[in-house]
Amino acid sequence: MRIPFIAGNWKMYKTVHEAVVFVKELKLVVKDVTGVEIVVAPPFTAVHAVAEAVRNTNVGVAAQNLFWEREGAFTGEVSPGMIKGAGAEYVIIGHSERRRLFGETDAIVNRKVIAAIGAGLTPIVCIGETLEERERNETLPVLDRQIKDSLDRLTGDQIAELVVAYEPVWAIGTGRTATAMQAGEAHAHIRQRLRQWFGADAADRCHVIYGGSVKPDNIRELVAEPDVDGALVGGASLEVRSFADIVTRSRPAAV
Ligand code: PEP
Numbered sequence: 001m002r003i004p005f006i007a008g009n010w011k012m013y014k015t016v017h018e019a020v021v022f023v024k025e026l027k028l029v030v031k032d033v034t035g036v037e038i039v040v041a042p043p044f045t046a047v048h049a050v051a052e053a054v055r056n057t058n059v060g061v062a063a064q065n066l067f068w069e070r071e072g073a074f075t076g077e078v079s080p081g082m083i084k085g086a087g088a089e090y091v092i093i094g095h096s097e098r099r100r101l102f103g104e105t106d107a108i109v110n111r112k113v114i115a116a117i118g119a120g121l122t123p124i125v126c127i128g129e130t131l132e133e134r135e136r137n138e139t140l141p142v143l144d145r146q147i148k149d150s151l152d153r154l155t156g157d158q159i160a161e162l163v164v165a166y167e168p169v170w171a172i173g174t175g176r177t178a179t180a181m182q183a184g185e186a187h188a189h190i191r192q193r194l195r196q197w198f199g200a201d202a203a204d205r206c207h208v209i210y211g212g213s214v215k216p217d218n219i220r221e222l223v224a225e226p227d228v229d230g231a232l233v234g235g236a237s238l239e240v241r242s243f244a245d246i247v248t249r250s251r252p253a254a255v
Pocket of ligand 1: 172233
């Protein structure tokens, strides 16, 4: 049984102070919410302070990126162990902004995923097609390539524990959400490939969440799709009220 997983990706927003003020309010608002996994992903600078502020609550913490090496002369990079040590349990890997702006390929994503798992972090692995790829009817082959190459060499047990975020690039930050039917089709396809390549148990336990202009008023119809297990939320995660509304509306009882 997969419980909904809702993660807020704050991107390059919020100072340490703003991040701590946010989670202090959030943890009070969601303290009685059960049956949903709630995660926030602050910028690196605020990971430790946020993790301290939500310690022993139902709110978890993710980093937004990592580098695969343990340590060394890699100016500006942060290792999986450092992220774990700062108090995060999750890490977003391969977000389309990192792929587009920072040249991350599936091979790079794969190295990061393996390093994250090695450090005891749960990867939230982002995949998704561009608008051009969708218009050329290449959505499913693109997803196949991303799943195969980003998750290369992982075992079924490792797949079972991770989170795959299907984020159509054309829906991120554009206000243009995939319809529940489009999301449902892509998620069913992803689940079917996970079953084929990693086994039924892995596919049944892996969370496949949707990202792309998720808001309080569209979360219900998205999670009503059987293979949509939650959401990765950008813009609407920056306000406590809208993020908390998405969290509460993602519960099966709220559908
Ligand atoms: C994201 O950044 O992962 C995202 C889905 O952003 P938004 O919700 O703003 O589209």
